[in-house]
Structures are given as C-alpha cells and as structure tokens.
Amino acid sequence: MPKSSRERVLTTLEHREPDRVPLSGNFDTYIMSMLKKHYGVANSRELEFSVLGLDFPPPAKVVAPRNWVPSDDYVEFCNKIGVEPRSAYADYEEWGIERNLRKILVEGGQGTFIFTRHPWEHLTEVSQIDEVELPDLDAPGRWDLAEKVIKEYKEDYLVTGLLGHVLWTAGWELRGMYTFMKDLYVNEKMAEAILDKLLSYMKEVCKVLIDMGVDIIRVNEDWGTQTQLFINTNLWKKYFKPRYKALFNIPKKAGVFVYFHSDGNITPIVGDLIDCGIDVLNPVQPECMNPVEIKSKYGDKITIHTGCSVQRTLPYGTIEDVRKEVLEAIKNLAPGGGFMYGTSHRVLYGTPVENVVTLYETCHKYGRYPIKIP
Amino acid sequence: MKTSLSQAIVNMKFDEIEALVQKALVAGKSPLRILDELRSGLDIVGKKFEKQEYFLSDLYMAAETMKRALDVLRPHFKKGEIKSKGRIVIGSMEGDIHDFGKNIVISLLLSHGLEVYDLGIDVSPAKFVSEAIRVNADIIGVSALLSATQPKTKELIDELNSRGIRNRFKVILGGAGVQKEAVEWWGVDAAVNDGVKGVDIIKSWVEEKKNAKK
Numbered sequence: 001m002p003k004s005s006r007e008r009v010l011t012t013l014e015h016r017e018p019d020r021v022p023l024s025g026n027f028d029t030y031i032m033s034m035l036k037k038h039y040g041v042a043n044s045r046e047l048e049f050s051v052l053g054l055d056f057p058p059p060a061k062v063v064a065p066r067n068w069v070p071s072d073d074y075v076e077f078c079n080k081i082g083v084e085p086r087s088a089y090a091d092y093e094e095w096g097i098e099r100n101l102r103k104i105l106v107e108g109g110q111g112t113f114i115f116t117r118h119p120w121e122h123l124t125e126v127s128q129i130d131e132v133e134l135p136d137l138d139a140p141g142r143w144d145l146a147e148k149v150i151k152e153y154k155e156d157y158l159v160t161g162l163l164g165h166v167l168w169t170a171g172w173e174l175r176g177m178y179t180f181m182k183d184l185y186v187n188e189k190m191a192e193a194i195l196d197k198l199l200s201y202m203k204e205v206c207k208v209l210i211d212m213g214v215d216i217i218r219v220n221e222d223w224g225t226q227t228q229l230f231i232n233t234n235l236w237k238k239y240f241k242p243r244y245k246a247l248f249n250i251p252k253k254a255g256v257f258v259y260f261h262s263d264g265n266i267t268p269i270v271g272d273l274i275d276c277g278i279d280v281l282n283p284v285q286p287e288c289m290n291p292v293e294i295k296s297k298y299g300d301k302i303t304i305h306t307g308c309s310v311q312r313t314l315p316y317g318t319i320e321d322v323r324k325e326v327l328e329a330i331k332n333l334a335p336g337g338g339f340m341y342g343t344s345h346r347v348l349y350g351t352p353v354e355n356v357v358t359l360y361e362t363c364h365k366y367g368r369y370p371i372k373i374p
Numbered sequence: 375m376k377t378s379l380s381q382a383i384v385n386m387k388f389d390e391i392e393a394l395v396q397k398a399l400v401a402g403k404s405p406l407r408i409l410d411e412l413r414s415g416l417d418i419v420g421k422k423f424e425k426q427e428y429f430l431s432d433l434y435m436a437a438e439t440m441k442r443a444l445d446v447l448r449p450h451f452k453k454g455e456i457k458s459k460g461r462i463v464i465g466s467m468e469g470d471i472h473d474f475g476k477n478i479v480i481s482l483l484l485s486h487g488l489e490v491y492d493l494g495i496d497v498s499p500a501k502f503v504s505e506a507i508r509v510n511a512d513i514i515g516v517s518a519l520l521s522a523t524q525p526k527t528k529e530l531i532d533e534l535n536s537r538g539i540r541n542r543f544k545v546i547l548g549g550a551g552v553q554k555e556a557v558e559w560w561g562v563d564a565a566v567n568d569g570v571k572g573v574d575i576i577k578s579w580v581e582e583k584k585n586a587k588k
Binding site for chain 2: 114115177178181182184185186225226227228229230231232233235264287310311312315316348349350351
C-alpha cells in the first residue's frame with residue numbers, strides 16, 4: 001500500500017526503509033518552465049507533487065509583515081523572476097543587505113545578484129552591534145506563511161521550518177565576507193558580538209516555528225568551497241560549533257529533526273555537526289564529497305540527503321551519465337533508509353531538460369524498496 | 375622569540391607586520407631582500423593551502439598581511455627596481471558575480487610581481503579580449519563559478535580565434551566548480567578549481583616566456 005509522503009520521510013529519517021526513496025528538486029524558473037512544458041502541466045504544484053513525486057513542500061519561514069512597503073525596485077525584481085515579494089528575499093530588504101536588483105544575472109537565475117551594501121560592514125564598536133534593531137518578530141503577518149504551509153501540508157508531508165542563513169552566511173552578508181573573516185582573526189570581540197546577536201534572534205525564530213508545529217528545523221549555511229572549509233577548522237570549532245549546539249538544542253529537546261544544508265566539501269566537520277545535533281546532512285555535494293564514505297562512517301547517525309550533480313552530470317552529461325549516477329547513488333546509499341535524493345542544488349538555465357526528466361524517471365523506477373538495481 | 379618576515383606572513387601577523395618591516399628597513403636590510411623574504415613566506419602559505427593545512431581564510435589573511443607589508447615597503451624601492459614579471463587581465467565572467475576567489479588570486483599574483491588588471495565582475499567575453507589587447511596582456515584569467523557562466527569562455531576563445539590572435543594570449547579558467555575537461559570543452563589553456571594551482575600555472579607561464587626571450 002502506498003505510504004503518505006509524511007510517513008515515507010519519517011521512516012527514512014528513523015533509518016528504516018520506506019516504500020521508496022523520498023525525493024526533492026530545486027529548479028530555476030527557466031528549468032521549471034521547461035519541465036512544465038515537457039510534461040504538459042500548467043502549475044508548479046502539480047509538476048512537483050503529482051508528476052515528479054517530490055516529498056518536500058515549501059518551507060515555513062519568517063516573512064515580511066503585512067503592512068510592509070517594499071521598494072519599487074524590489075517589487076519589479078520579484079515580478080521579473082516570478083516570486084512573491086513578502087517571502088522571497090524580503091529578509092535581505094528588512095536587514096538592509098542591498099543588492100543590485102536592476103541587473104538579474106543569468107537567464108532564469110533568481111538569486112544571482114550583486115551585493116552592493118553590507119549594513120554592518122563599517123561598524124567599529126561592539127556597542128554598535130548591540131544597538132542594531134533586528135526585524136520585529138511580533139509584527140502582524142510575520143508568521144502568515146508558516147501558518148499557511150503548516151495548515152496546508154502537515155497532514156500529508158513533513159513540514160520544514162526554515163531558519164535560512166543563521167550564523168556564518170548571515171554574518172558575512174551583514175558584515176561583508178572580507179571584514180567578517182578578518183574579525184575572526186583580529187577582532188574577536190566584534191565576531192563574538194555579531195554571532196551572539198544572530199544566535200539570539202535565530203533561537204527566537206526557531207522556538208516560534210516549533211511551537212507552530214514544524215517537524216524539521218533547517219539551516220542553510222554554506223561552509224564549503226569545492227575543496228575545503230572557507231575558514232580554518234580551529235576557528236570553526238571556536239566560534240561556530242558551540243553556537244550551533246546551543247541553537248540545535250532547541251529542536252532536539254522538542255523532538256524536532258535538525259536539517260543542515262551546506263554546499264561544498266565539509267567532510268572535516270561532519271562529526272562535529274553530529275555532535276551539535278544534526279539529523280540530516282545536505283547536499284553532501286557529489287562533486288567534492290563522497291556520500292558513500294559519509295554514509296559508511298556516519299550513516300547510523302544521520303540521514304544523507306544528496307542528489308545528482310548540478311555542476312557536472314545534469315548540465316554536461318548524457319542521459320546515460322545521469323542514469324548511471326542515479327543508480328549508483330540508490331544502490332550504495334538507499335539500503336537501510338536514512339537516505340533522500342534529488343538534485344544536488346538548483347538546476348540552472350542551460351541544463352538539458354531530458355537529463356532532469358531522466359533523473360526522476362530513474363528514481364521512480366529503481367528507488368522502490370527493497371532496492372534492486374540491475 | 376625573533377619572528378622572521380617569512381614566518382610573519384606564514385603566521386598571518388597582520389597586527390605586527392608593519393612594525394616588523396620597518397624594523398628590517400631600519401636595520402639596513404635592502405627592500406628587495408625584504409620582498410624576497412615576504413614572498414618566500416607566501417610560497418609556504420600556498421604549499422600549506424595545497425596540502426589543506428591552511429584554509430581559504432588563512433590564505434586571505436596571509437595575503438592581507440602581505441598587502442600591509444608591501445604598503446610599507448613600496449616607497450623604499452628605487453624607480454625601475456621592480457620589474458613586472460608579466461601582465462594579466464582578470465575578471466569574473468559575464469553573469470557571474472562571485473569574486474572572493476578571484477580577489478585572493480589577484481593578491482597572490484601582485485605579491486609575486488605580476489602586473490594585474492582587474493576587470494571586476496560580470497565581464498563580457500568581448501571586454502576580456504578588448505582589454506587584453508589594450509594593455510598588451512600576456513594572460514587572460516577568467517573566473518567563473520556557475521555552470522551557466524563557464525560556457526561563455528568558449529565565446530571568448532572564439533573571439534580571439536576570429537581576430538587571429540589566439541596565440542598571443544594564454545587563457546586560464548578558474549572557479550570552484552570548474553571541471554578539468556573545460557580545457558577541451560571551451561578551448562582554454564588551463565582550467566583549475568583551486569586558486570593556488572592557478573597562480574602556480576600563471577607563474578610557470580611567465581617563467582616560460584622569460585626563458586623563451588633569453
């Protein structure tokens with residue numbers, strides 16, 4: 001008997017085998033339109049859930065308040081790429097992280113824009129950080145989206161509460177990467193003040209989302225370059241590990257799963273992240289990490305949520321290359337559960353749509369338990 | 375304990391480097407010798423990065439420390455004492471706004487005596503070519519992180535070919551997601567996913583050119 005998506009994902013998170021491998025997908029607007037055309041469907045929801053069989057609804061997260069008045073530039077930007085202003089990039093707007101919105105780079109490439117101002121970059125005193133007013137979490141409408149998503153999806157799907165960029169990525173977006181990095185070496189008090197300010201805000205967001213009923217708390221912190229961590233692991237352990245532990249302690253105590261996303265090669269800190277309490281690691285980037293090794297070393301402690309390479313196989317490979325990569329992943333990673341699959345990140349403009357179609361067709365054909373790969 | 379200039383770079387003594395360089399100058403050490411010592415420190419940093427003992431943040435802080443040292447040292451060189459080792463135009467490909475890696479590479483190239491023309495981000499293939507011609511560059515350095523922007527490198531190569539000047543420039547493509555097959559796909563001379571490797575290749579090219587002139 002087919003399971004609900006909720007049951008499917010829960011089963012794999014509990015390291016048991018569900019009916020099939022749970023699936024995710026991340027497509028830019030161009031690829032999304034090509035997929036709709038390919039399958040002859042009109043709306044994204046039908047494509048994602050009915051056609052591709054994805055298991056992850058949109059996340060519950062903080063949005064801009066109901067009475068918020070966005071700038072004309074921002075509204076025009078959102079209209080151009082087909083996203084909703086209050087939820088799309090409103091956090092950047094509210095925090096004062098400015099981008100050049102008139103120039104959208106790469107066709108269909110939402111999210112690729114030029115940062116033009118990091119609002120905390122020129123602050124010199126810890127007291128200035130202390131005085132910064134953060135967005136009011138009690139503002140009317142702040143939780144509208146979270147409420148809607150939980151109501152609409154909770155029965156059939158596991159609902160993710162998205163904190164987004166919490167410490168590292170939020171830190172450099174606010175402070176500027178060069179300045180923030182330098183702080184970690186020669187301006188310890190400033191680095192600590194920034195991180196503590198962010199941590200206390202994120203803890204609040206986390207508590208509200210859990211009270212509202214999310215099943216997973218997800219953070220997106222891009223820690224890895226293609227070969228290693230952005231910062232020295234000693235600095236990571238000194239500044240970030242204790243704060244992640246403090247943050248993840250909140251969902252852990254509430255019986256809510258912790259989902260950690262980081263691009264790049266973060267192999268050296270996977271054990272530390274597990275110490276901090278993560279349950280799911282994503283995307284275990286296939287071009288630079290070895291998901292099989294991670295599974296064999298940590299597979300009893302975390303669920304691996306990886307995907308077909310968006311840097312290599314999907315854009316540049318053949319249909320056969322895609323099929324081979326997907327089958328290898330299912331064969332090596334799916335047995336025993338603790339495994340979810342999809343695209344390793346957002347599939348970008350220029351990627352052949354037939355490669356994306358092959359990815360999902362292969363998953364549906366061979367991702368059913370018990371796994372039998374020819 | 376006495377800290378050598380080379381060690382000061384390796385240990386990223388950002389707050390102390392200015393005083394250390396001043397002290398060496400006062401002690402009568404020649405600016406060129408000081409520069410050599412600083413560069414040897416940066417070479418060690420590069421090697422540590424390749425061995426993954428050092429991270430991007432270490433590379434950045436070492437480059438920043440070097441920059442500070444050079445600011446102190448620069449006024450002490452006699453005119454013409456420092457000769458450019460080679461000329462490179464460098465930028466992030468059209469559609470690409472990532473410049474963190476590119477900027478570190480620039481710091482390393484400057485520290486190693488190359489003349490660098492930074493074209494910034496979102497640079498069109500045509501601009502790479504016109505700027506390379508304008509400044510009479512030896513090398514064109516393309517930074518491209520996204521799978522969607524890397525193929526534009528082919529347009530740059532096509533432009534060089536159509537003008538009949540492909541052989542005038544060495545072209546290197548760099549970026550975290552760059553695959554080694556890019557040499558074949560886009561027709562560049564080298565493709566790297568690691569900035570330090572890229573700097574080594576560029577150094578070997580300018581060395582080759584220098585030897586060929588002899």
